[in-house]
Amino acid sequence: MDAVWDQILKFLAQIITPDWGALIALLPLAILGLVVLYLLYLGVSYARAGPTRRGRQRITPIPPPGVHAPVPSFAPFFGAIATFLILFALVAGGIAIPLALIGMALALLYWGREAMAEHDHLLGTERAEIEPAPTEPPPGVHAPVPSFQPILASIALAIIFFGLVFGPALLLVGIVTLVISLIGWLRDARREYRLAEQADETGHLAPPPAPAFPIGTLALFAVLIAAGILVQAGVFPPRTSTTAAAGSSPAASGGTSGGGASPPPSAAPAPKGDVTIVAEGIQFTTADVSGPAGKPFTVSFTNKDQGTDHNVEIKNGGGQEVFKGDLVKGVASTLYNVPALPAGSYPFSCTVHPTMTGTLTAK
Incomplete structure (x- = not known):
């Protein structure tokens, strides 16, 4: 029983106090999974959708005179700004908290004033019987046709986010695909106009044509995605290897003073240092x-990720930076040169x- 209880406690410890570093490393995969699930949901919904119905099969009632949707208001924006100020004040503390509360009170008073004005307007309006609306909408009024452009723009944004993590080639592909989707979106808007x-x-109003699948x-x-992956991985264009002696590079001869040294040619062996750190697979080995x-x-740093920038930044126990090395684009x-550090x-x-x-x- 003691062994079973120990296993239960270990399992609960992983839930209550998880390894946040390992979970953060899985965030890109989690985001990719959510995007794939969302795209699958859209595809299933589109496949299960019934036949297109362009006509209006039901009669829409006309509201009585004087009854209308609320007018546009700045009150929600003021409320959102006041909410942000309250959250900021909880972090900043001091006099910021009462000032934020005053801002929220003013925003709510402004919102209440508009609501009371709308209420008074409705009370002063004569009631009338609901009349059926015409079978067709007014000229020029119609629902926009379905469009694939929001889905394409979402795919482009996902590529951009992956490019921010893995390198400039995918980032460029994401920007190009986003521009293509925005141009298509603009064409749809002009057609609607x-x-x-x-x-x-x-x-x-003639029934608008159904959109074609953007194959x-x-x-x-x-x-474009395949080309970006090949370029980011260094497969295309092919790179010629260069041979350089370890002593001919600035890093091998002792490096440069300051924050860090420029990387030597990719084929040069790693320089010798007091400490060796290797980056590979978006992690330190x-x-x-x-x-x-x-x-x-000295710290001998090797970046084995092709076309990806890495460096080493050292902080003390309080989170303050004590050393920050220059970025090194792999493979290099x-x-x-790290300054003296107390033991710890x-x-x-x-x-x-x-x-x-x-x-x-340091010991």
């Missing part, structure tokens, strides 16, 4: 390293990818 103008002139645009997206305390030392190596543990990470973390122990 021309239909509205035609309805105003003729007094009759060509999706094929173009697939080609060794999470715990040791270095000398009380004197300056460099030698960082220092977390280090990559400034481009915060999920890449490790611990440096």
